[in-house]
Amino acid sequence: MRRVAIVGAGITKFGVREASWKDLVQEAGKAVFDDIPNLDKKDIDSLFVGAAQPERWVFQTHVAPLVAELLGINVTRAIARTEVACASGQAAIRYAWLSIATGLSDVALVLGVEKMNTKFMNVSQSSMINVGNREFDGANGFTAPPFFALAAQRHMHDYGTTKEQLAMVRVKNAEYGSYNPYAQFQKKVTVEKVLESRMVAPPLTLFDCSAITDGAAALILASEEKARQLTDTPVWILGGVQHVDAAHTTNQMGDLSEWVALRKAAKDLYSMVGIEAKDIDIAEVHDCFTISEIIEYEELGFCRKGEGGKFIEEGESYIGGKVAVNPGGGLLSNGHPLGATGIRQAWEVVMQFRGEVPKERYVDGAEIAIAHNLSGMAQLHHLMAYSVNKPQDVKFGR
Amino acid sequence: MALRELRKLRKLELPDTVPLSPILDLWDQQEPSGPDATGIYDFYRNLADGELTTTECKGCGKLLFPPVIICPYCNGNDMEWVRIPEEGELYAFTELKLGAPIIVENYAPFVIAIARFGNYPENGVQLSGMMFDVRYEDLKIGDKVKWDILEIVGPGDKARYWYYFKKV
């Protein structure tokens, strides 16, 4: 397999934007093209667009060719829109990587976008219900907040995790978000403020939850040969895996505080790329809710099972701790425009490796990063590994 | 001055109201295009008869929820409808206070729970369900609950049924 690198990265401001879905696409496109001025658009032969629910939020389908038109891309090799709900963005990166690695494509544009704030906000929120099994869990009102509230309740029950520890995740991510000019929320918060914010679904308060967000982000991926021509600071893709255990509905989920599919995915990824959890300098993880990040510390192997609460309490996930988790502010600060989130995570890794972030959230000397997306009610887990160092070979661990 | 004040414009006249989109009706899949348009329609017939049921595979014995027409484990298509034990145990619960789905907004805040019926996971099921007339503070993990039948009233006059949990 050929080596693949990220050679360009661009992002829009995330938030409640006075901008249409198409405006966001164009803004992210301009940002990535401005980032890599010596790229000729004619060199882009493939396009992958991460978008979760454009049909529901902007009533538009067949979005990949629309993006091609808006950005002036003539595709000659591969084009698709990718959808795996909250991880649609990372899926777009994955298919661009594979298309280049196998030799079909040379240079691919990867763009993730979601416009979630519309004049029909209750429709936007109700649309999250069909991420679960709509006919069964959906009919019981199972949107994301109640599901993750149950995961939090079980983790507190099974392992003694506290509401204060949940709040500490938001405090950390809000601190880093305060140094991220693209983030939806750029204010620091305290544990008290998180605990006192409006109750959404106990034990989760408003500040335990990521937001309904508009935003887009884009990357240029290239083969090793093209990457050499285009940039001196490539970010190499080491590998990636996805795991789901035949699970979508409540009955298949087993214990909510155990994310077994993530545990297996992490083991698989580390063995594929030849690293251990302790080698990871930066972890961009899917903190859609504070509890998610705590369970992810455990399943990614940063601490023992059940000790995620203690891990944040002892500051181990801060820059300077065992591993810098979400130094860009995570989903909690950036907001969560579903299709853009996975691309935003890769954008953060690129900016970190290049040293192009404010010093307050810079992870100095970082060489290995992972990005974790989850989708749905944490049934499906998506992992990618990135490095400043060119991988020896890419054999997918076989 | 607005263009329409300067000259008479051709009008395209639309209905005064657009009905609630079926995508917001959480129970629409009971009859996607009429009775028996779904292979698991007996699930809904059984609810109308007062029974919460699911399918068990006669080939491999796997008890599944939701019901299916073909077993994902052995590919067998000989499925038997079985009654879910009436009494179960609360596994986890919350109370949805903000962001309830639009069609049940009037009921918020309401409790959403997961309960286990039978000997889960070996020979039982783990179901989500709504709870009414009870508050988050009144519940604890391990509480006994029962399923009961819920009548869905509207939109329109078609009778539809679902299930919910109540504390024993």
Ligand SMILES: [Zn+2]
């Ligand atoms: Zn079977």
